Amino acid sequence: MSDVLLRFIHLTDTHITADSSLGHPAQPRPPLEGAQRLIAAVKKVPFTPDFILHTGDVVYDPDEGDYRLARDLFAGLPAPVYYIPGNHDDPLMLQRVLIEREPAPTYDQEFEINGVQIVCLDSNRAEDGPHTYVTEAQLEWLRAHCTAEDPRPFIVATHHNVLPSGAPWLDDFMRMRNGEDFHAALLPARDRLRGVFHGHVHMVGQRTRDGITYLSAASSWMQFQCHPGQVETIPDPVARPGFNEVVVMRDGMYVRHHYFGV
Ligand SMILES: [Fe+2]
Numbered sequence: 001m002s003d004v005l006l007r008f009i010h011l012t013d014t015h016i017t018a019d020s021s022l023g024h025p026a027q028p029r030p031p032l033e034g035a036q037r038l039i040a041a042v043k044k045v046p047f048t049p050d051f052i053l054h055t056g057d058v059v060y061d062p063d064e065g066d067y068r069l070a071r072d073l074f075a076g077l078p079a080p081v082y083y084i085p086g087n088h089d090d091p092l093m094l095q096r097v098l099i100e101r102e103p104a105p106t107y108d109q110e111f112e113i114n115g116v117q118i119v120c121l122d123s124n125r126a127e128d129g130p131h132t133y134v135t136e137a138q139l140e141w142l143r144a145h146c147t148a149e150d151p152r153p154f155i156v157a158t159h160h161n162v163l164p165s166g167a168p169w170l171d172d173f174m175r176m177r178n179g180e181d182f183h184a185a186l187l188p189a190r191d192r193l194r195g196v197f198h199g200h201v202h203m204v205g206q207r208t209r210d211g212i213t214y215l216s217a218a219s220s221w222m223q224f225q226c227h228p229g230q231v232e233t234i235p236d237p238v239a240r241p242g243f244n245e246v247v248v249m250r251d252g253m254y255v256r257h258h259y260f261g262v
Helices: 031-043 064-074 091-099 136-145 168-174 179-189
Strands: 004-011 051-054 081-083 109-113 116-121 154-158 193-198 205-209 212-216 242-249 252-259
Touching: 004 031, 031 064, 031 242, 064 091, 081 091, 116 136, 136 179, 154 179, 179 193, 179 212, 193 242, 193 252
Parallel strands: 004 051, 051 081, 116 154, 154 193, 193 212
Antiparallel strands: 004 242, 109 116, 205 212, 242 252
16 A cells, blocks of 8 residues: 555745736746746646645735636646635635635635645734734634544645744744644644645745644745844845645655746
8 A cells, every 4th residue: 555645736925916017126037927937847747746735825916817817827737726815815806716716704724635634724814914813713613623533644734934933034024923822723633744834934944843844835936035033024036936745645744845947
């Protein structure tokens, strides 16, 4: 019996816009070009993933035309895409236009693929910056799915970074403010939890606590730096855009970082 249960692609922070004049001085190539190269790179992996996980900031700013553009672009991927809204998304517009479903006020999802339990949590609550929090109702919902008794391997995904990293920019400006409560909700399931996948930080990174691993993927557009003591948002002119290939096994997980040029 194969130990491999599930292979998926984790991509994030595509910031798609049809406006090629929008962008950032640190990454003059428009986000749309990054998304197009991302899709071309994912299509080149030599296997068919079971699904694609997009951990948010699908578009640059909420715009129905840009969501239709994203929908048509991602339709070219070789597997179904599961989206989590980011702070640059409008969760209602994302559901209505991109996913073409009746919008729910909070877009939390729980599903199973190949015997693996997957929970995607919509972490967009704060209105006054890129940080966030999750509500007590969401934590209750999360706790209900994080049982120790469930025998299935388990994957969790959300947009925001959850635990402190040592850089004030990430910890105070960008992070889930009640990330410790989020982490505590996961603890009963930690023995079967393979990883918590997130975006938002525009860099490849890994954080562990209590045997739980949090992993971020590169943006397909621009990357940021993160150093101890860093308080400001600093673009990384060297890091390349990319995505993660994730293999969920009966006894653990394998993650490979892929990069491409923009
Ligand atoms: Fe982003």
